[in-house]
Amino acid sequence: MTEQQQSPPARFTGDANPYGGGDPYADHRTADFPFTRYADLADRRLGAAVVAANDEFFAQRENLLLPGPAEFDPEHFGHKGKVMDGWETRRRRGVSADHPWPAADDHDWALVRLGAPGVVRGIVVDTAHFRGNYPQAVSVEGVRLPGSPSPEELLADDVKWTTLVPRTEVGGHAANGFAVDVEQCFTHVRVNQHPDGGIARLRVHGEVVPDPRWLSVLGTFDVVALENGGQVEDASNRFYSSPANTIRPGRSHKMDDGWETRRRRDRGNDWIRYRLVARSEIRAIEIDTAYLKGNAAGWAAVSLRDGAE
CATH class of the missing domain: 2.60.120.260 (Galactose-binding domain-like)
Structure with missing residues (x-):
């Protein structure tokens, strides 16, 4: 189940122009997000990790949390196609030739264990270099569970996820920022892309809330x-x-x-x-x-x- 919470809309929508040479970040769309003054709870240096994803056909899920901006090499192709520095899933199709389009609720997901439990203040879903192959929309949910739950435990039917970012359209080759106003502590987040596509980096900014039992030990x-x-x-x-x-x-x-x-x-x-x-x-x-x-x-x-x- 998901407890609905409100969050401001994304700042950017629509395609970016195809890469035309030169500095690939010259036309990257971004903004000054005040919540970035908080620590990135999804920082790999804190111990964060992408523990599972339903699809990573074109680019692996671990790229989401790499420190630093995503890199782009226009000449780098592999046996599956263009190699991208991010998490990219295959194109979704419909069930038949009569209905070749994805269903309205079709989406891909990735589960992220935060490096430290905390209250989330803002999220950046950066689609850098995904100019025409970014998701149409994204949503983000959070949950707090003790210990080190497995992906199967996180995906269990009785786990209640709280919406941090409702399904919202995003832009390609852009840092899509979302302020979050949910006064709860979370240990994991689930990022969903609707219906498919690629995300370069995920940043989850917030305040660390340590376990007092651990500190006392x-x-x-x-x-x-x-x-x-x-x-x-x-x-x-x-x-x-x-x-x-x-x-x-x-x-x-x-x-x-x-x-x-x-x-x-x-x-x-x-x-x-x-x-x-x-x-x-x-x-x-x-x-x-x-x-x-x-x-x-x-x-x-x-x-x-x-x-x-």
Whole structure:
């Protein structure tokens, strides 16, 4: 069953022009979505994964959660046709020559386990490079289940899915954004494309809601880590990279995997303001400047504040 919730319509509809050469992102349609300031709960670096899909004939489901924008090589073809950097299903047909069209409710689906449970604030369904082979419409649902449920358990008839994005037309070669106003915690989402097509990337932005039982078992843990519910509330500058990189799991792998600001020409300093998981007794602080060799901070200071304001 599905509990209906309202969500704003997509920003883009219709085909994009066929690729004409040059920068493939030159005509990519996008917008400034305020909810992208929240963490991507479907980030593979958090442990998210596409656990199942009903069809991945042209392009595999795992591409949906790859970090970074989708790539496009106009000359790359395989034995099934054009190789696309996304999730692409085969074309649906009707039941007979007399009725060759898909049924109204025909659709393809993919199940995504979020990297951390959380409240979803917005979703981006990016159809980059899918100019004429994108879905006519998409919908997204969420559910919260304990443990590590199998695809069969997620698809069971008694599982109640909540609508995050109702069936909505989308545009090709576009970042289709949807604000979500559902005050519930979810562990999994199901993205549906109607009736078929290709999606390059899926981003599920929201606030992590950790399991307090797990944190109590850990005892001592990182109280600012994203996977434990820490948040970046604000930062002085986001010119080169997101300050949220500083609290993602693991160590930085390259320079843009950290937080780098534009160079200051005044006498001020750059800063990040974090919200901790909960009121905490801090025992140690680590500041890692890996891969920031000629542009690392010269000095650092940490100040604390206790209270809601």
